[in-house]
Amino acid sequence: MGKSITLKNSRYTPVILHIAGIRGVTAGTGNRRSAGLRKDGFIFVYRTAALLLAAALLTAGCGGSGRADTEDSAEAYQWLDDYEPVSREPLTLTRWETDNLEDLERAGEIFEQHTGVEVRLQILTWDDYIKMLDRDFAEGEDPGLFRLHPYFAQKYIRQGSIRNLSDMPFEDLPELTALQTDTIMSIYRMGDDIYGIPLIGGVCSALWYNKSIFDDCHLQYPDAGWSWEDVADAAAIIQKSGKGYDGIRLSDTNGEEGYYNIIASYGGYVINDIATESGMAKQETLQAMDLTADMIREGMPSYEEMQTSAIYEDFIAGKTGMAILGSWRVPSLLDNAYALEHMDCTVLPFAETTGIRGAAINSSCWSMWSGTGRAEDYWNLLRTMTVYTIMEKGNTDEILPVSAREKKKYADGGFPFHLEAYSDLFQGSPAVDPVNRVQIPWSLDTDTWNRILIRSMRKAWKDPDHMRQYCTEAAAEINEALEQEGVQYSMAYIRRDSATAACCIIDTDARKIRYFADGGKIRFTGVYTGDFENGAAVSYGSSGIEEYIRFRDPGDPGILLVRDAFGRTWTFEKTDLREAFELIRSSS
CATH class of the missing domain: 3.40.190.10 (Periplasmic binding protein-like II)
Structure with missing residues (x-):
């Protein structure tokens, strides 16, 4: 049975968290800045105090080994011994979820053991999490390695607050690449650019x-x-x-x-x-x-x-x-x-x-601030978290956010x-x-x-x-709000030269094209490379369909020519987005 830890401070309101089977008051809300409390009124976890105390209690009373990694698993982290951190200042993991804290803590311990860099875990309420991101991005302050949620992902990506991760060494993390399915990643991609990395398959x-x-x-x-x-x-x-x-x-x-x-x-x-x-x-x-x-x-x-x-x-x-x-x-x-x-x-x-x-x-993803100077440090922390998940849980594609401890506990008899x-x-x-x-x-x-x-x-x-x-x-x-929000897809084209109308909705920011036909029953989402003045190649992902698109007259977006996979060329006229979709619906 877990032991109760109480870290009291009269300036803060206690918050109960669950870490490695221990229930303890390890966080609070307050209204001052200090080494431990970065943000006014935010809930956080002290890495150096509560989490080390939790680890010590685990070792003393819960059968823990007292080591961040065993001899059998140490080789899996050998690459960390050769890594030279960008900075020796502590790294921060920031999220609103309270599940799996013990796994993040263990991964943080492993990272610190091999690099000497402390990892702090910061837990916020949902509302305060969004306030923190808004404020950090506005003030140019690094929130750490943080979670990006579908509700606000596109807002932050398009305003330039999220770092493009496409230049990171994904070859080191093939397991994460496998998680980047169309369902999960449609929100976190802009063309070929990647702005979020999942660590589990998703939630439902x-x-x-x-x-x-x-x-x-x-x-x-x-x-x-x-x-x-x-x-x-x-x-x-x-x-x-x-x-x-x-x-x-x-x-x-x-x-x-x-x-x-x-x-x-x-x-x-x-x-x-x-x-x-x-x-x-x-x-x-x-x-x-x-x-x-x-x-x-x-x-x-x-x-x-x-x-x-x-x-x-x-x-x-x-x-x-x-x-x-x-x-x-x-x-x-x-x-x-x-x-x-x-x-x-x-x-x-x-x-x-x-x-x-x-x-x-x-599915929420791990992301970084576009202005961070420690992308390599955060990436290697993410890699440590991934290796730990694979070593302890056997895979990363599960959708249940259960800890390694719980998974091992029920390994024989099942949940x-x-x-x-x-x-x-x-x-x-x-x-x-x-x-x-x-x-x-x-x-x-x-x-x-x-x-x-x-x-x-x-x-x-x-x-x-x-x-x-x-x-x-x-x-x-909601329709009024969406109209006020602005058209995400900056160009809309309708095809009128066939029995069934079709339309292309083009988002030039995301370099994404969505194709609809037969009353919206036929639909594909693709990404394009190149430009429409000189010609753009479009790939519709797992469908295997590829097309070639260009303006009929360079510099004039009024007419779009689409050459499909069968060599046929179709003519699309530029139109209002709402009109395009209304025409598609009425044609079904």
Whole structure:
């Protein structure tokens, strides 16, 4: 059992973190700058105090070896002994997530042992994390090796705050290269330039349930054969059982643990994949939100009751029958005695009208500030983290953010929950397919329209009878926000010389082209090299399709000529982006 560490300072409010099986107060908020507290009001972890203390306690009371790496693994880090750091000043790892801290700590210890450079781990709340990045980038201060999230990645990349990592020695990290799938990396690439590096395959959600509550209400446990309609029925039975349970809790502020997956299963969307239009008023989305409204009315507590407690806390306290939980919750569930005895999970349900499951995929990446002078140091720290992951966990492509300690603990008997639900949804399985895997919605300025969406969903959670009205109003406001945001894709072209219209949406910043035809049913995303005055070669990735594109008259962007893979040449006329997409939809 982990030991309790309390590091008290009257100037700070304690924050509980989990490091290597130890629960300790190792962080706080305050309002001064010092060697340990760089930012006003931010939560952080002291490397030199709390983490070394944690390591010492592990050695003394938890069976630790007291060494950062064993003789068997030391050879894996021999390259670090030959590395000469750019600076001997401490390095900082900055993130908002609190999972896997022990693995980062161990990797930091290994890096320090071989290089003599101290590694500090800084943990912030989500809101303060964004404030810190905004302030650091504006003031020209290095935030360290930090996490980049889909919600704000494009904003920071396009404003020039994120370092292009394409010149880094990727040959040293083939395992990371394998993680750079189209689904994950579409947000973190601008043409051939790379601005983020994943360390795990990504995250998604699963349906969790309380077995004891289902037993008490004489219900069968959810499984892969359940639809969202089955979930709604079970939630209503639990809610109305008179036994004090809530049927289900869905988040109105975090779509990944709320309605994103339901919308995807019905074939709807929050915003389209070129960020020009909201889908909240589309029929498929409205059908999904009708089902959501049914669960709010019949299977959830009153809105006033929901404001007094958090979804996850109520679930692990045994008050709720079901919840949609992201894979980032797994470490804390594995560490919760009540959850281990009473809970389990299964894949997300399908929609009865489509027979398809929806899975909203999210993957954050490690990134660096464009003005950093220590890119090589951060890169080698990232390489150390990767080697540690491979040495201790055997791979980097898993989507469960479990620590090496937890993975080894359950190596023989398997995890106590059916955690394959996450990998089946993320990677695919005959038992659960078909799955509509969608990246969580994002744009150049996600925060603006997401605030609109949250405001509307709060109204809908309070008044589910008018769900459709709030969704429709949200769509109109989001469309205005997207228009104000500016056209991400700076040029749009429509093809009118065939029976079925097609369009090309060109983002000159990202050197990316998206091609749509047949009402948007045919779609490819490619990157181009060269320019349109002299000719640009376009590669559409895994599809194997290649094209050649140029302006008909150099210097005049009015007409675009596209020579396809079959040698045919098509003529595209420049048009307004919204008009282009409207024409495509109307042609289906």
